[in-house]
Amino acid sequence: MSTPEPAPAPHADDFATGRPIAFRNATVITVDSAGVLDHADVLVVGDRIEAVGPGLEVPEGALEIDASGGILTPGFIDTHRHMWQTALRGYGGDWALSQYFVFYYLQWGQVFRPEDIYAGNLLSALESVDTGVTTTLDWSHGLRTPEYGEAALQAFREIPGRFVLGYGNYLGAPWEWANAPEFRRFVTDNFNAPNDMLGLQLAFDVPGAPEFPERGAFEAARELGLRVTTHAGVWGATTDTAITQMYDAGFMDDTICYVHSSSLNEQSYQKIAATGGTVSVATESEQSAGQGYPSSWAIRKYGIPASISMDTSVWWSADFFSAMRATLSADRSRDHLEAHARNETIVANRLRAEDVVHMATMGGAKSLGMEDLIGSITPGKKADLVLIKNDESPAMTPILNPYAHVVFQAGTADVHTVVVDGKVVKYDGKRVGLPLAPIAAKVADSVEYVRGQLGEDRWFADMHPEITPDEEIENPYKYTEGDAHVTASGDDR
Structure with a gap:
């Protein structure tokens, strides 16, 4: 072993x-007990x-x-993404959840x-490489038959990444499929050996029907030894x-991830906390679509572990x-609003940038039951790494508070290198051997087909x-010409 002289910049080969x-x-940023290390090296072997x-x-x-x-x-680590919908990127940008x-x-x-x-999974997986998302739970609720599931898996075999297929079928009954x-057979054929x-x-979701038919789906998950991811606390849908x-059926435990959880009561949050569940917070979704106020503000009061997700590119x-x-x-924002309602002022922010970086990494690993494998830069863990570096970006200098810099200053354009399972898949801002064109062609074919089915x-x-x-609210104030001020209507001053 020796300390080598500085080496020339690598090439794709x-x-x-x-x-x-x-x-x-x-x-x-190790996201373990070592904290932040300045001027440090990281060695990956295998x-x-x-x-x-x-x-x-x-x-x-x-x-x-x-x-x-x-x-x-x-x-x-993205713990909730409907990857197949990426082919209709932005189509629903003005939609409400309904x-x-x-x-x-x-x-x-x-x-x-x-x-x-x-096609949608291919595009989503490629985008993950660009953004530094090395692990994704694909909340794939469009799998009407196992043939659809095989198509989802084929995309994962072609794009480097660590994936968890959340098998779902929103057009079918989960206790049946x-x-x-x-x-x-699909499970046996594709998941018959451990594969990290x-x-x-x-x-699947639990809408709250009195007969609780989802019992059969939970029983299937336990029989197969599978974790469950479910949309919970979605206003008016999953309550x-x-x-x-x-809880009453005994299905709440640490293998359940509750996505959103934005509109639950105190007792529900306490049940999630007591049984070791985790919550996937999809803030941009909750802010825009209407599931409820983004749940990080509520769940941190109960000590519920949180992860982050992007939901859907529609x-x-x-x-x-x-x-x-x-x-x-x-x-x-919620902290400030709550304080203002009490005529108080927030003098110290409770949620810190470090907490959110943890949610995006170790929080995701815990949600997937993979905290011993990924989520931190710790010797012995799998080498899933992101180098954020852009020598020509004014936003990348100076770096004074690394956690805050990641959250508030850096962006996808600053993702220099991405390593998945010890393999470099992006370097110097460019994907390695992963061109967009072949995938874009498949997506274009998919869009053309779906558009044709709908009609123009x-x-x-x-x-x-x-x-x-x-x-329209009637405005009692009127602009008065000549003396350039506003008066209440009827005011003859």
Whole structure:
């Protein structure tokens, strides 16, 4: 072992060699007890983090990456993303949540084919590489048959990343499809051996029907040894009734992730906390679509572990910097509003940038049951890493508070290098061997097909929902010409 001289910048061909990788002279946010390390190195050997610290000795022939002026973080973890909907990126940008439900659940969900699932997942997975999201739970609720599930998995085999398929079918009954022989064959065929690059969960919701038919889906999850991810606390759709049913039936435990959880009562939050559940906070979604106020503000009072998610690109992109920023801002905004209502002033923010970085990394790992494997830059863990570095970006200098810099200053354009399972998949701001064009062509074919199924009139009408005009409020104040001031109507001064 020796300390090598500075090496020339790597080229794309260097990344296929399987050589050890050494990040040199970075600001390292470890997200473990070591905290933040200045001017530190990180050595990757194989698929694992070998060592972390200043001036590391590395094996001869190691591939060195100059990380000076940059921040090295664990790979980001998105715990709730409807990846298949990425092919309709931005289509529902003006929707409320009810319009999303009508479009997919009631009107057009049946027109999507397995190849549409495949195209959307490909595009979403490629976008994850760009944004530094190294692990994604694909809340794939458009899987009408196992053939659709196979299409989703095929995309994961083609784009590097760590994926968990949240198998769901919003057009079917989960207590039926989760126990169907064809689904069981799908599980056996694709998940018959441990694989930390590809996992499986059941994805279904509990609307609160009195007979609680979802019992059969929970029983299937336990029989198969699978975690469950469920939309909870969605205003008017999944309420406290569902939490009560799950709790009374004994299905709430640390294998359940409650997505959103934005409109629950105190008892429901206490039940989630007491049973070890986690919450996936999708702030941009909750702010815009109407599930309720973003839940980080509520759940931190009860000590519920939180992760971050982006929901769906039919509204929002996969930009995790945007997600972190929105989460911190929404939480603080609510804190201020609550204090103002009491005629008080917030003098210290309760949620810190460090907390949100934790949510985006170790919080996600805990939600997926993978906290011993990923989520921090710790020797022995899998090497999922993001180098945030852009020597030409004014926003990347100076770096004074690394946590706040990641949340409030950096952006996707500053993602320099991404490592997944010890392999470099993006370097110097460019993906390695992952061109967009072939995927864009598949997405274009999918869009053309879906658009043809809707017809031009319906395509444009659904993209631009009508708005009921607000009732105009009469203004008692009038502008008075000549003396340039505003007076109340009837005021003859």
